[in-house]
Amino acid sequence: MTQQKEKKVEEIRKEAEQARACPVQKALYYMEEFLSGPMCGRCFPCALGAYEARVRLQRLSRGQGGSEDVAVLGRISQQMLASSMCKKGKDSAAFLAEWLKTDVFEAHAQGRCPQRSCPALVSYRIVPELCIMCGDCQEVCKFNAILGEKALPYRSGYRPFEIRQLRCTSCGECVKVCPTNAIEVLDRAEAEKEKVQT
Numbered sequence: 569m570t571q572q573k574e575k576k577v578e579e580i581r582k583e584a585e586q587a588r589a590c591p592v593q594k595a596l597y598y599m600e601e602f603l604s605g606p607m608c609g610r611c612f613p614c615a616l617g618a619y620e621a622r623v624r625l626q627r628l629s630r631g632q633g634g635s636e637d638v639a640v641l642g643r644i645s646q647q648m649l650a651s652s653m654c655k656k657g658k659d660s661a662a663f664l665a666e667w668l669k670t671d672v673f674e675a676h677a678q679g680r681c682p683q684r685s686c687p688a689l690v691s692y693r694i695v696p697e698l699c700i701m702c703g704d705c706q707e708v709c710k711f712n713a714i715l716g717e718k719a720l721p722y723r724s725g726y727r728p729f730e731i732r733q734l735r736c737t738s739c740g741e742c743v744k745v746c747p748t749n750a751i752e753v754l755d756r757a758e759a760e761k762e763k764v765q766t
């Protein structure tokens with residue numbers, strides 16, 4: 569029985585490491601999976617701490633968090649580590665503490681995802697000089713967020729494609745298909761600043 573539980577948390581951790589690039593997302597993935605199973609609730613720091621950790625991680629990944637959330641996550645991991653009665657709780661606390669060692673959490677508190685993978689913290693933009701107006705990005709965008717007309721060889725006067733920021737969900741699908749790497753991913757905060765300055 570104990571062995572099954574040990575394997576489960578290791579499996580979740582492995583999945584989190586493989587499925588997400590950003591440590592905040594990895595930790596959030598882990599906590600969501602951890603909480604999706606039955607919670608025995610025998611020790612408060614684990615039972616309540618895991619819920620609170622999920623809330624704080626969600627705030628950070630949505631760009632709504634601050635340094636206080638990072639500090640709370642640190643306290644939760646330490647209390648869970650010290651007071652959890654089973655290996656499942658202790659391992660979970662250790663994973664969280666390990667992810668927290670990076671300065672990526674504090675970057676999220678300041679509104680930046682260094683891996684540029686938290687959709688709420690990034691912005692997509694087409695570099696006009698690189699766009700060949702092939703229309704591939706428009707075809708894959710499920711949110712109708714790309715403006716432009718596919719260029720035909722016998723006509724002229726086309727303009728480079730543009731992303732409608734209000735519709736873009738930062739799903740990243742357009743980047744995967746662009747043949748000229750014309751779509752760049754920026755920090756949302758920086759992109760907003762540029763917009764204000766221009």
Ligand code: SF4
Pocket residue numbers: 607608609610611612614615652653654655656657658
């Ligand atoms: S540490 Fe173990 S025993 Fe305690 S609440 Fe968490 S899962 Fe249950």
Ligand code: SF4
Pocket residue numbers: 692708709710711712713714731735736737738739740741742743
């Ligand atoms: S990131 Fe997603 S939603 Fe935004 S323009 Fe590209 S495909 Fe569309």
Ligand code: SF4
Pocket residue numbers: 694698699700701702703704705706716729745746747748749750751
């Ligand atoms: S896929 Fe790239 S090159 Fe083609 S229209 Fe979109 S941004 Fe321009």
